[in-house]
Amino acid sequence: MTDSELITNAAGGDDSAFEQLVKIYEKRVYTIAFRMTGNPDDAFDISQEAFLRVYRSIGSFKGDSKFSTWLYRIVSNLCIDYSRKSKKISTVPLVVTRDEDEDEVDIPDTRFDPDKELDRRELARNIEQALSKLSNEHREILLLREIEGLSYEEISEVTALEAGTVKSRIFRARQKLREALIRNGNIPDDFPSKNSKGERL
Amino acid sequence: MKGLGNSGNCEYFSELISLKIDGEISETQLKELEDHLEHCEKCRETMKVFSMLHEASGELLIDPPDGFSDGVMYKIGVEKNRKRGASRFLPRLIPLAAIAAAFAFMFFNGVFDQALSSSSSITDTAGETTRLLQGAPSVASSSGSTKDSRSVQPADGSQESASVTEKEASADSVLTFSDASDTQQPAQFSASANSQQNTAGYISGYTFSSVQYVALSGKDVLETIQYSDKGIYGDYECFIVEEDIFLQIADELDIIQAPDNATNSLPSYELSGTSGFVLIILTDK
Numbered sequence: 001m002t003d004s005e006l007i008t009n010a011a012g013g014d015d016s017a018f019e020q021l022v023k024i025y026e027k028r029v030y031t032i033a034f035r036m037t038g039n040p041d042d043a044f045d046i047s048q049e050a051f052l053r054v055y056r057s058i059g060s061f062k063g064d065s066k067f068s069t070w071l072y073r074i075v076s077n078l079c080i081d082y083s084r085k086s087k088k089i090s091t092v093p094l095v096v097t098r099d100e101d102e103d104e105v106d107i108p109d110t111r112f113d114p115d116k117e118l119d120r121r122e123l124a125r126n127i128e129q130a131l132s133k134l135s136n137e138h139r140e141i142l143l144l145r146e147i148e149g150l151s152y153e154e155i156s157e158v159t160a161l162e163a164g165t166v167k168s169r170i171f172r173a174r175q176k177l178r179e180a181l182i183r184n185g186n187i188p189d190d191f192p193s194k195n196s197k198g199e200r201l
Numbered sequence: 202m203k204g205l206g207n208s209g210n211c212e213y214f215s216e217l218i219s220l221k222i223d224g225e226i227s228e229t230q231l232k233e234l235e236d237h238l239e240h241c242e243k244c245r246e247t248m249k250v251f252s253m254l255h256e257a258s259g260e261l262l263i264d265p266p267d268g269f270s271d272g273v274m275y276k277i278g279v280e281k282n283r284k285r286g287a288s289r290f291l292p293r294l295i296p297l298a299a300i301a302a303a304f305a306f307m308f309f310n311g312v313f314d315q316a317l318s319s320s321s322s323i324t325d326t327a328g329e330t331t332r333l334l335q336g337a338p339s340v341a342s343s344s345g346s347t348k349d350s351r352s353v354q355p356a357d358g359s360q361e362s363a364s365v366t367e368k369e370a371s372a373d374s375v376l377t378f379s380d381a382s383d384t385q386q387p388a389q390f391s392a393s394a395n396s397q398q399n400t401a402g403y404i405s406g407y408t409f410s411s412v413q414y415v416a417l418s419g420k421d422v423l424e425t426i427q428y429s430d431k432g433i434y435g436d437y438e439c440f441i442v443e444e445d446i447f448l449q450i451a452d453e454l455d456i457i458q459a460p461d462n463a464t465n466s467l468p469s470y471e472l473s474g475t476s477g478f479v480l481i482i483l484t485d486k
Binding site (some may be wrong): 015018019022023026027028029030031034035040043044047048051052055056120121123124127128131142145146147151152167168170171174175177178187 | 259
């Protein structure tokens, strides 16, 4: 069954169709929640609550917005509430969940070498850490773009941001992510003078 | 200034790189970028790094704990049973949001006075509104001795309102939600237009310079709605929704809840050229 068939059936009261939708989206929803809250318990609660809210309103869901954008908007709102309540404005504790790596704290100073591609998992862990240093706004928009693969238009729907803001915020977020990786020594800063003073635009 | 010619614009080209990676670049921009990349090493490096970040991001997905979907389905089952089970939950379900929403709905339909003065239903939905509205004050008063001592005055000015055209009324209409005292407990809800009438905030293509609307709470439902615009003002969220969405919310009023600690300071929301209902939701502190 396609997503839209599942949605139609779920809206018609078919709980097993809804369960399948949960299974399709749980990983992505949980990832956003985890990356935004920085801890598995809150991520779990937020993700569960998001699906419950979807369930309550799926009867009124209309196809003119994509199901996924609708879902992510709910998740995103829940995460915003969470950060307001917990006053975690921009710091999220780094928790590396990848099984056996859990106790590794020191990230080795691996220089970025374009010829020898970094081990993907290693890189992912570095990005993970850098991501946790970003502001909520930057982290959220990167997650929507890179993890959920949403288009700019869809991101605009989810976040209620103007298209132009989406565009520039994604760009800023990437720059911040890069800067964080440079600070951590995960990639080299070949251009130390970049964007420093005189440049505009 | 560094005399590196094209590199003065590297910020601009970095943004184009970001667009390219996301497949959101226009043909003209792409051409521009490719020309620039040919002789700018710095931007080639940016391209490399941004691409690398983009590709590696797929690794960031995390599996939820086992039994995640079972957990969701279990909670759904519990919620269903609870709903089926009892009206004993009703007392805490009477929401100021419902009342504000009811006002908004009625104004839109021009059945304001009828809905208030008669319990016969004009349309199905109007009948629902009537029921809600009539139910609200009694519940409010019955719980008056508790924390929820809000009072509702729906009927004032109801006779006049039907003759007011939508535009006239909307232009001056203000819904206010204010505490009757300095503390947060006894809150009073009133809706007024032209200072006399209770009316509500339907907006239809009119420009408002600064209008206060409040719909209070109901985040559970309201966060799932499809809104055409949304603003965040401090602790408030303002949703603009279309009529049909509004009606759906009205249908789900039984799960809208007012927060215990709704406060009395109202945001003002600048609106222009929008249409629909404005709902300002007071979020929990």
